[in-house]
Amino acid sequence: MKRNRNIGSLLLMAVGLLLMAAALYELIPALLAYKRADDTYEALPVWYEVLQVDFETLKEANPDVIGWIYFDNIEQIDYPILYSGDDETYLHTDLYGNASKSGCIFMEGNNVPDFNDCHTILYGHNMKNGSMFGSLKQYKNDGFYEKNAYFTVFTEDAAYRYQIFAYSDVPEDSDVYTTGYLPDETFDGFLTELLKSSYKDTGVTVGKDDKVLTLSTCSGDGLRFVVHAVRVDEHESGV
Structure with a gap:
């Protein structure tokens, strides 16, 4: 057993x-x-680690460099951002001070060059080969926005993440080019108008306490094409 x-x-x-x-x-x-x-x-890599910008070397080449703009999926938009305090210097001048049809991506002269104004504007030429801001016109194509809703601006001190919430063609004297807003009802009304005039209802909400960045380029027939984005995240450099 x-x-x-x-x-x-x-x-x-x-x-x-x-x-x-x-x-x-x-x-x-x-x-x-x-x-x-x-x-x-x-x-x-997380969004703020996709690019390492050597600002020290850039500023040695040109002390007017204040940042770098980088789109996740649009290879052509990957450039330094310059600021001269006016809207003429970098229209037809490159990073090294040479004459250039394409110029540079530069910030509106009336902005403070720290990207912390309520409304900041960046300008770039609409180049036929898609360089500078020539690729922005693709937002008019169906399905393009959904794959390209985000971009990043890098500065010496921080990286700022933006989400596009509106885009449209506007005349050269449009109120879109107004700066100096305070975080008040006037700015809130301005943002409401941007949403109303957008070619697409993106479903993104914006308000008076947000930081908004507008990308502007020529569109033909005296018009300009503008893309509006709201800051949705930020990360301090070295943190």
Whole structure:
């Protein structure tokens, strides 16, 4: 009888081991899949790490450099941003002071060059090859906005994440080019008008306490094409 009990115990142990092995067989691939997924996401850089800008070298070339604009999926928009205090200097002058049809991406002269005005404006030429701000016109194409709703501005002190909320063609003397707003009802009304005139209802909400950045380029027939974005995140450099 004792021998039979031993055999029975051994059989139970064997069955238990088989069940454990079967469970592990099902579990291990799942665990490995989760591990691979974690490794994949850890390898992807967060938005403020996708670009490392050497501002020291840029400022040695030109002290008017105040930032860098980078679009996630639009390869052509990847440029330094300059500020001269006027709207003429970098229309047809490159980073190194040479005459250039394409000029530079530059900030409105009436803005404070720290990107913390309620409304900041950047200008760039509408180049036929899509360089400078020539690619912005693609927002008029169906489906383009959905894949290109975000971009980042890097400065020496921080990285700012923006989400596009409106875009349209406007005359050269449009109120769109107004700066100097305070975070009040007047600014709130201005933003409401931008949303109303947009070619697309993006569903993005904006208000008087937001920081808004407008990208402006020529559009033909005396019009300009403007893309409006709201700051949705920021990250201090070195943090």
